[in-house]
Amino acid sequence: MTPEIAERLKLFDEDLVAFAPFVAAKDAIEENLQLFRETGVARHMLILGESGTGKTSLCDWVERINPPIHHEERDQIRVLIVRVPPAVSVGGIAEAFLNALGSFWAQRSSVPAKTKQIILLCRKCGVELILLDEAQHLKDRGDTKSQYLIADWLKFLLDELALPTVMLGLPRLEELLQTNEQLRRRFSRRVFLTLGQDDAGSVERECLQLFTSLALPLNLPVRRGPFNNTDFGCRLHYATDGRIAYIKKLLFAAFRKALLQDLQAIDIPLLAQAFTEEIWREGIGKLNPFNEQFVFRSLDRGGEPFERAHTGARRRGRA
Ligand SMILES: Nc1ncnc2c1ncn2[C@@H]1O[C@H](COP(=O)(O)OP(=O)(O)O)[C@@H](O)[C@H]1O
Ligand SMILES: [Mg+2]
Incomplete structure (x- = not known):
């Protein structure tokens, strides 16, 4: 490096x-x-x-x-x-x-x-x-x-x-x-501190906004194709649970790979790889939010990255 x-x-x-x-x-x-x-x-x-x-x-x-x-x-x-x-x-x-x-x-x-x-x-x-x-x-x-x-x-x-x-x-x-x-x-x-408290916009949009503001100073374009903005925001939310630490992990890994391989942009396959390597090793195929076959559900079941202990506390900011 x-x-x-x-x-x-x-x-x-x-x-x-x-x-x-x-x-x-x-x-x-x-x-x-x-x-x-x-x-x-x-x-x-x-x-x-x-x-x-x-x-x-x-x-x-x-x-x-x-x-x-x-x-x-x-x-x-x-x-x-x-x-x-x-x-x-x-x-x-x-x-x-x-x-x-x-x-x-x-x-x-x-x-x-x-x-x-x-x-x-x-x-x-x-x-x-x-x-x-x-x-x-x-x-x-x-x-x-x-x-x-x-x-x-x-x-x-x-x-x-x-x-x-x-x-x-x-x-x-x-x-x-x-x-x-x-x-x-x-x-x-x-x-x-959770996303999704803004009545004016969806949690997915907020998640996309946060991703974009973190990605902006990287001076490297992010290509979200084949997904549109709404779809990409939704996938980002499932991939990170809307938590800044995971959004950052994902971007950091994709950015690092792009720099090391001298790529001109961060794209979906790079984000899919980053998800598996940084967030969830078993997150492949339909369990990878950046895969076209993704199941579109929260990854919070037993053994999944956002599994939560039941506390009886109110959950906020969920889709
Ligand atoms: N406002 C922010 N902007 C950019 N990165 C942030 C921000 N808040 C947290 N992070 C990053 O997210 C990660 C987790 O943050 P942290 O404050 O340790 O979370 P918590 O204490 O809630 O577990 C850290 O890598 C931190 O740099
Ligand atoms: Mg802390």
């Missing part, structure tokens, strides 16, 4: 595009931050989306817009991103907060001592917004008792901090809120 090709692939991988649900979620967060800065009122919200819908990228983007401010005495961390570890206990989540605040001393101390330290450091560091990424892990500890404890502790901490807080996670995160009515009330605002 030439350095020029490597550079083009890297730029493509890092580039962030402003697609509608992503921008809506970013605006909602900024609105809460602004409200807090102007009035001191702390509003909370949930941002929900399946894996690969852009939650972590959104946290990074918000942090990039509001970077730490360097002061002589201590830097001001305006946006505190806490990445919740898997199957976490109250002590574990308290430690994750402390680590995000740059403190590692508290590993052996009690939960009340850690909690006090979190509150103190958030004040000292001038935190204005908390983003709890992978927040579904707060409910993955299994037994209901731990979930009650975590929800109670979180409610207590957020009340003490009085800072706007966003929990970002998989849709099953909503189940955590079922265990604590007060926490549920505080997080009654929900924003979904």
Whole structure:
């Protein structure tokens, strides 16, 4: 691979595009931050989306817009991103907060001592917004008792901090809120990162738009023939479940192949190959959305790429 090709692939991988649900979620967060800065009122919200819908990228983007401010005495961390570890206990989540605040001393101390330290450091560091990424892990500890404890502790901490807080996670995160009515009330605002929420257009069209805006900077045409726009949008939706991570994977693989083989365009056979190699190895023939014989159904059955665990949570943005 030439350095020029490597550079083009890297730029493509890092580039962030402003697609509608992503921008809506970013605006909602900024609105809460602004409200807090102007009035001191702390509003909370949930941002929900399946894996690969852009939650972590959104946290990074918000942090990039509001970077730490360097002061002589201590830097001001305006946006505190806490990445919740898997199957976490109250002590574990308290430690994750402390680590995000740059403190590692508290590993052996009690939960009340850690909690006090979190509150103190958030004040000292001038935190204005908390983003709890992978927040579904707060409910993955299994037994209901731990979930009650975590929800109670979180409610207590957020009340003490009085800072706007966003929990970002998989849709099953909503189940955590079922265990604590007060926490549920505080997080009654929900924003979904899924495509298909725009009443004016179909999810397939949105998917095609997102694909097009990601493909635009590649400077390589995409030939969708023999399919028309509607058909191609529909196939893209089945191939990616409308998740940006999969759309990007598909394009990345097709783009890489095109560059390496010195092709003049990305075409349907290239996308079909990319689907099998990057998204689903068994996705061939009628199970490949870019094949003319495709069965036109969601690929979410057992063993398929978009298989979902049943959670009872509402599914949004599906065709
Ligand atoms: N707005 C965006 N523009 C371009 N790529 C994005 C955007 N949001 C997410 N991605 C890409 O999608 C992939 C998954 O994103 P990520 O934020 O990790 O999703 P999640 O946290 O929901 O699982 C990453 O490769 C990321 O670069
Ligand atoms: Mg993530």
